[in-house]
């Protein structure tokens with residue numbers, strides 16, 4: 001058992017002082033505020049401690065593109081060509097090395113779990129590796145060795161776009177058929193020792209990449225309540241092409257084929273009709289917003305507040321990793337709404353913390369994480385209250401959401417284990433080395 005006295009901590013929806021937490025077998029067994037007198041022998045943790053955040057949408061290899069795609073103006077589609085160039089260079093070993101460094105960066109930014117939307121399955125010409133799950137297994141091992149929880153969302157990708165055959169690097173993504181994909185996913189194994197810190201979920205890449213006839217492959221997972229993720233309406237062109245192909249919007253198509261449900265996450269959900277919002281809300285679907293990526297790619301601003309009010313549940317992801325910073329994603333949701341509406345106050349700091357922590361974890365199949373509460377998984381994210389960003393900001397939830405950044409994280413605990421001690425420079429050195437090797 002370990003005992004910690006947290007100077008300030010976010011519990012039961014507000015910041016309390018002198019919070020004594022006891023941790024046993026990776027879970028909180030006691031959480032008591034105003035307990036300074038009972039803290040003899042406790043490990044004293046200064047600053048503001050928050051629950052662990054869940055990064056609900058990640059493509060780990062995109063991290064190698066940060067800062068390298070900005071010289072030409074370009075579009076989403078020209079950015080995608082650059083992304084494909086990196087995808088073409090990776091093998092299971094180099095992907096393990098890169099992903100491990102990226103997952104450590106996530107821990108150092110306050111994330112204690114990641115939903116890895118994984119589609120880089122095969123060799124460059126599309127031939128499966130000797131172990132057809134070598135790439136997915138590399139990601140699971142990378143997460144385990146970094147110390148972050150992972151839900152590996154093994155992704156079905158069959159088409160370059162509404163019936164066109166995969167070409168170039170897309171052959172690495174393609175299993176040939178939904179049945180072959182199902183067989184491969186069924187053979188995927190959680191690594192020894194990962195225990196309940198890893199899960200397997202599934203994803204449909206998008207309605208571009210999964211023909212309507214193949215969507216039934218997701219029915220077993222929807223019915224079983226397993227995480228099912230899908231890119232949805234990130235681009236106007238996807239909507240136009242979907243309407244032309246099927247006479248339905250992407251959300252309409254997914255609803256028609258039973259893919260929407262309370263453990264389904266619609267990723268981006270940017271360009272939606274009123275009816276799309278109604279369908280996602282009615283199904284109680286998660287909507288994984290990725291504001292820093294959507295900003296970087298010029299995708300647009302999705303209707304986050306309207307989705308939440310319709311019954312959908314918003315979560316947050318860092319997607320392309322142009323930025324990895326749980327705090328920046330939280331405030332971006334509110335600040336984007338302010339720009340779009342010329343009004344303030346759409347999302348409260350408490351709601352944003354909930355979206356990033358409890359709701360995000362739930363969408364990845366970790367319903368017992370994301371809260372500093374008895375019985376929950378013992379995740380703790382502590383931020384410095386004396387940095388140039390946080391000093392003088394009040395030390396409450398508004399400090400966390402509207403002032404702090406990833407650089408303020410001083411300590412991260414996942415399932416009771418300290419996995420980050422505040423040394424951001426060593427995280428940077430490792431990323432520099434691993435990404436340098438990919439571009440060499």
Ligand SMILES: [Zn+2]
Nearest residue numbers: 059117231319
């Ligand atoms: Zn994505």
